[in-house]
Amino acid sequence: MTLAIIGGTGLTTLEGLEITRREVVRTPFGEPSGPVIHGVLQGREVMFLARHGYAHTIPPHQINYRANIWAMRHLGVRKLIAVAAVGGISEEMEPARLAFPDQIIDYTYGRRHTFFEQDLTDVVHIDFTYPYDQALRDVLIAAAEEADLGAVPWGTYGATQGPRLETAAEVRRLARDGCHLVGMTGMPEAALAREAGLAYATCAVVANWAAGTGGRTVTMDEIEANLVQGMGRVRTLLARVVPR
Ligand code: HPA
Secondary structure (H helix, E strand, C coil), rough: CCCEEEECCCCCCCCCCCEEEEEECCEEEECCCCCCCEEECCCEEEEEEEEECCCCCCCCCHCCCHHHHHHHHCCCEEEEEEEEEEEEEECCCCCCCCCCCEEEEEEECCCCCCCCCCCCCCCCCCCCCCCCCHHHHHHHHHCCCCCCCCCCCCCCCECCCCCCCCCCCHHHHHHCCCCCCCECCCHHHHHHHHHCCCEEEEEEEEECCCCCCHHHCCHHHHHHHHHHHHHHHHHHHHHHHCCC
8 A cells, every 4th residue: 555644844854765756746736735755765665745845835824735635646645644743732742742633623714625626426525523544543553652652642633724823812712622732734634635535644743832821922943843853753653654
């Protein structure tokens, strides 16, 4: 089963990936975030795409999620691991930790969020009760346990519009809604992956305490420092996950 990794903030390259080629994919939905990188990681072929572009220039609300997912499907990808930086809302979700969310609440708006828009013979409603693929989550959870990464194997991901961070009141609302994590790129990516028939799971990397938790504001410096540590854990994780 062809595996691909979509990297987010802090993961625009995949260390240890022996790159074999870069492929520009044209899609009916426009341009993906960049060429898809084909390579070999831990002896296994994988594809990689940097969600924000390889120079990290595409903000969350301008990512062409449809083109990215379409390109993956077109290239034969069947399993997709999404790495995404998030803010931590609940107390387990401390900075630099990894978490594998099991639910999503979507607060984004105005994004092109479905493939089922035109030329329909029937209205399509995908089942999205469990938005992440459980088998792929199990692989991530087992690998993180073996590597003793202290990852949190659950969590509800609140997807916000960005690119600004949230207000303290917005984070309080997210917490009341039951969100444990907040990020800007989880949707519509997860739903499009389901529409495209890809097994999709997210490895969230906590970059900061969400705005206002413990009376704090958020600084880019702390985000960067935590992501360096968190992405080190992601690399350890992927080195175990990929050969399976
Ligand atoms: N909020 C939303 N997205 C994020 C955050 C945050 O606090 N940190 C990293 N991505």
